[in-house]
Amino acid sequence: MKNEMLAMILAGGQGTRLGKLTRETAKPAVPFGGRYRIIDFVLSNCANSDVKQVGVVTQYEPLELNDHIGNGEPWGLSGHGKGATILQPYTNADGEKYFEGTANAITQNISFIDSKDPEYVLVLSGDHIYKMDYDAMLQSHIENDADLTVGVIPVDIKE
Numbered sequence: 001m002k003n004e005m006l007a008m009i010l011a012g013g014q015g016t017r018l019g020k021l022t023r024e025t026a027k028p029a030v031p032f033g034g035r036y037r038i039i040d041f042v043l044s045n046c047a048n049s050d051v052k053q054v055g056v057v058t059q060y061e062p063l064e065l066n067d068h069i070g071n072g073e074p075w076g077l078s079g080h081g082k083g084a085t086i087l088q089p090y091t092n093a094d095g096e097k098y099f100e101g102t103a104n105a106i107t108q109n110i111s112f113i114d115s116k117d118p119e120y121v122l123v124l125s126g127d128h129i130y131k132m133d134y135d136a137m138l139q140s141h142i143e144n145d146a147d148l149t150v151g152v153i154p155v156d157i158k159e
Contacts, residue, residue: 005138006118007051008109009042010102011126012059026058028126029065037068039126040075043084046124047075049134052082053116056126057105059089059098087112 011028021030028039039056046054054077058065071077072084087109089098099105106113106123113121120141122134132151141149 004118005051005120005122005134006113006116007042007046007054007122007124007134008106008113009039009046009054009056009124009126010105011039011056011065012062012099012105022061024061025064026060026062029061029068032129037065038129039065039069041129041131042124042126043069043072043075043077045130045132045134047077049132049136051122051134052077053118054084055087055109055112055116056084057087057099057109059105062086062088085112 009028011026016022018027018030021027028037030038032038032040043054054072056065056069066086069084069086072082075084076082077084089108099108102123120138122138137149137151140146
């Protein structure tokens with residue numbers, strides 16, 4: 001069965017601006033509000049938007065983040081036709097190892113994307129704190145026959 005939308009969450013960043021908080025863990029794994037992590041926002045948005053398949057692209061200090069995500073069960077992302085898959089850099093026949101930016105992280109995981117056979121691919125940041133209905137964005141994308149849709153909010157220049 002073809003998946004309508006696959007989410008690819010970019011969660012490999014070091015987050016140097018957070019200093020000591022990210023010295024030994026990836027920014028998406030930084031605790032937020034007690035037992036939660038920054039990545040919980042995007043994972044909850046996926047679950048609440050009925051995105052059933054999620055690839056989490058990690059790189060920097062991934063152990064804590066991998067352990068937190070597991071198979072995606074806390075967000076309802078485990079079971080038949082559902083899943084959270086941790087995607088880490090690996091060596092292939094060309095000798096590539098680490099991701100060289102966000103586009104390269106997606107490109108190196110094209111085989112994963114193809115294996116899920118989605119109609120649409122949703123590329124998300126794993127280190128932002130927000131609430132969004134991705135299904136509403138998808139419906140707008142479809143209605144406008146768009147090639148690409150970017151989700152943004154207006155911010156006053158003073159901010």
